[in-house]
Amino acid sequence: QKEVEQDPGPLSVPEGAIVSLNCTYSNSAFQYFMWYRQYSRKGPELLMYTYSSGNKEDGRFTAQVDKSSKYISLFIRDSQPSDSATYLCAMESGGSYIPTFGRGTSLIVHP
Amino acid sequence: NAGVTQTPKFQVLKTGQSMTLQCAQDMNHNSMYWYRQDPGMGLRLIYYSASEGTTDKGEVPNGYNVSRLNKREFSLRLESAAPSQTSVYFCASRGRSPQETQYFGPGTRLLVL
Numbered sequence: 285q286k287e288v289e290q291d292p293g294p295l296s297v298p299e300g301a302i303v304s305l306n307c308t309y310s311n312s313a314f315q316y317f318m319w320y321r322q323y324s325r326k327g328p329e330l331l332m333y334t335y336s337s338g339n340k341e342d343g344r345f346t347a348q349v350d351k352s353s354k355y356i357s358l359f360i361r362d363s364q365p366s367d368s369a370t371y372l373c374a375m376e377s378g379g380s381y382i383p384t385f386g387r388g389t390s391l392i393v394h395p
Numbered sequence: 396n397a398g399v400t401q402t403p404k405f406q407v408l409k410t411g412q413s414m415t416l417q418c419a420q421d422m423n424h425n426s427m428y429w430y431r432q433d434p435g436m437g438l439r440l441i442y443y444s445a446s447e448g449t450t451d452k453g454e455v456p457n458g459y460n461v462s463r464l465n466k467r468e469f470s471l472r473l474e475s476a477a478p479s480q481t482s483v484y485f486c487a488s489r490g491r492s493p494q495e496t497q498y499f500g501p502g503t504r505l506l507v508l
Contacts, residue, residue, distance in 0.1 A: 292435060318496055327399075327485055327499035328438070335494070372437065378493060381426055381445065382453075387437035 287311050290373055290386030299395050303360040307373035307386045310354065314375040317349050318383065319358045322370045331371070332358060363393045396421050399500035401486050407506045408476045416471040416503050418486030426489045427469035428497065429453075429461060431482040438485065444469055476507045 290307045297303055305319075316335055320328035332347040334340045334356075340347045346359040356375070360367055370390050374383040402417045420427065429441040430453075440453030442461040450461050458480060460472045469488075473480060483504050487497040 290437075316493060316496075320499075325502075327501050329499065330496050333494070333496055376493075381489065381493075382440065382443065383497065385438040387435065 286387075287384050288373065288375060288386045291389055292387055294390040294392055296392045296394065297363055299363060299365060299393055301363050301393070303358075303363050303367070303391060303393075305358040305360075305371050305373075305389050305391070307356050307375075308354055309356075309375055309384075311375075311377065311384070312351075312354070313377035314351075314384075315378045316376040316383075317347070317356050318374040318376075319345075319347055320372040320374060322372060322388065324369075328372055360391075363391075365393050365395055367391060368393050398422065399486055399488055399498050401484075401500040401503050403503060404501070405504045405506075407508065408473075409508050410477060412476050413472065413474050414476065414505075415473075416484055416486075416505075417468070418470065418500060419468045420486075420488040420498070421467065422488060422490070422498065423466070424488035424490050424495075424498075425466070426491075427463065428487040428489075429459075429469070429471045430485045430487065431455065431480075432485060432502075433482050441471065441484075473505075476505075478507045481505060481507045 319332040322328040370388040372388040373386040376383040444463040486500040
């Protein structure tokens with residue numbers, strides 16, 4: 285079992301839908317949780333960053349961390365075709381500076 | 396600021412040839428990383444450098460060597476390329492505090508025939 289599990293998809297939704305992307309993990313030492321967005325043939329770019337448990341909102345994006353369940357989520361409201369990309373979750377224990385990545389979920393938002 | 400730059404963007408090699416992938420960052424970051432990304436495998440860490448003068452192996456170091464030339468530059472060398480090294484290679488850098496996350500370069504696509 286990998287330390288971080290992420291469904292590769294693809295996940296196909298209509299424009300305007302609410303999207304839920306998820307990762308589970310097994311290492312209880314993880315404290316820092318990230319979501320990266322990667323467009324085709326580009327490098328990953330940081331989308332959301334959360335420390336410990338709780339929610340964080342940024343525009344149409346909300347990141348949730350539930351450390352008791354070892355489960356993190358990224359919600360996208362009012363999804364747009366420009367949100368079509370691969371979304372990678374990543375997490376890290378304090379002081380390691382080496383994140384563990386999920387395999388990424390491919391999202392397709394069709395008009 | 397250019398951020399993280401990588402050269403070349405694309406390369407075709409024959410089995411047994413060698414090459415060096417170059418990476419540079421202009422953000423004064425201490426840590427630098429090399430990853431490979433294969434379909435269905437996500438990002439796998441090859442080598443990293445926590446600071447100038449230090450390098451450490453990651454998850455998949457076999458067949459690769461690295462050099463942290465200075466604080467800005469971190470190169471990845473394939474001494475004898477194999478078809479299994481066909482992949483997309485990403486370089487990343489980050490600052491000193493845990494709140495500073497990684498910045499990635501645009502990637503190098505490598506095809507080994």
